[in-house]
Amino acid sequence: xxxxxxxxxxxxxxxxxxxxxxxxxxxxxxxxxxxxxxxxxxxxxxxxxxxxxxxxxxxxxxxxxxxxxxxxxxxxxxxxxxxxxxxxxxxxxxxxxxxxxxxxxxxxxxxxxxxxxxxxxxxxxxxxxx
Numbered sequence: 409x410x411x412x413x414x415x416x417x418x419x420x421x422x423x424x425x426x427x428x429x430x431x432x433x434x435x436x437x438x439x440x441x442x443x444x445x446x447x448x449x450x451x452x453x454x455x456x457x458x459x460x461x462x463x464x465x466x467x468x469x470x471x472x473x474x475x476x477x478x479x480x481x482x483x484x485x486x487x488x489x490x491x492x493x494x495x496x497x498x499x500x501x502x503x504x505x506x507x508x509x510x511x512x513x514x515x516x517x518x519x520x521x522x523x524x525x526x527x528x529x530x531x532x533x534x535x536x537x538x
Contacts, residue, residue, distance in 0.1 A: 409492060414441050416453050418468045418496045423453040426495055436505070439465075439495065453497055457511050464501035465508060468494040 409429035413422035424443035432438055443457070444450040456462040472488030497508070 409439060409495070412492060413494045414443065414453070415468070415494050415496045416449070416456070416462065417498050418466065418494070421447075421449055422494070423447070423450040423497075441495065457497060457508060462497035462499055463508055464498050465506045466496045466498045466501045467492050468496055 409426050412426045414424035414426065415421075416423060422444075424441050426439050427442050428440040430438055443454050445454050453462070469490045469492045471490050474486045474488050476484045476486065501507075
C-alpha cells in the first residue's frame, strides 16, 4: 500500500500518499498518510480531517472476475483478487471501524496549536510498538 494515492471520497486528484501500512496485533490494517497541503485540494482535505468532516477511510479497489466455463451457458462468475488503487478520506466508510483516529499538523501559514517540540508521528509509532 505504500505509495498509493490518497483521495477525497474516491474522486478527483490525489491529495497525498500512503507512507506506511501495517497490520496490528489484532489483524487490523493501519496506515500513515501524508497530505500535500501546498495544493488547494490537499488543504481542503486537511481541513476536512481537522474538523471531522471526513472522519473515516475507504479503500478504492478493483476485483478480478473469473468465469467458469467461459463462453458456455451456465458458466458462473467468481470474484478473484482485489487490487487496491487508492485510500480515500470519506464522511462515512462502507465498513465499521475505518476511522481516522489520529492526525498531526505540520508547519503551515496558520499552523494551529503549537506542538511544543513533540513529534506526533514518533509518539504514534511508540504507542503501537513500531
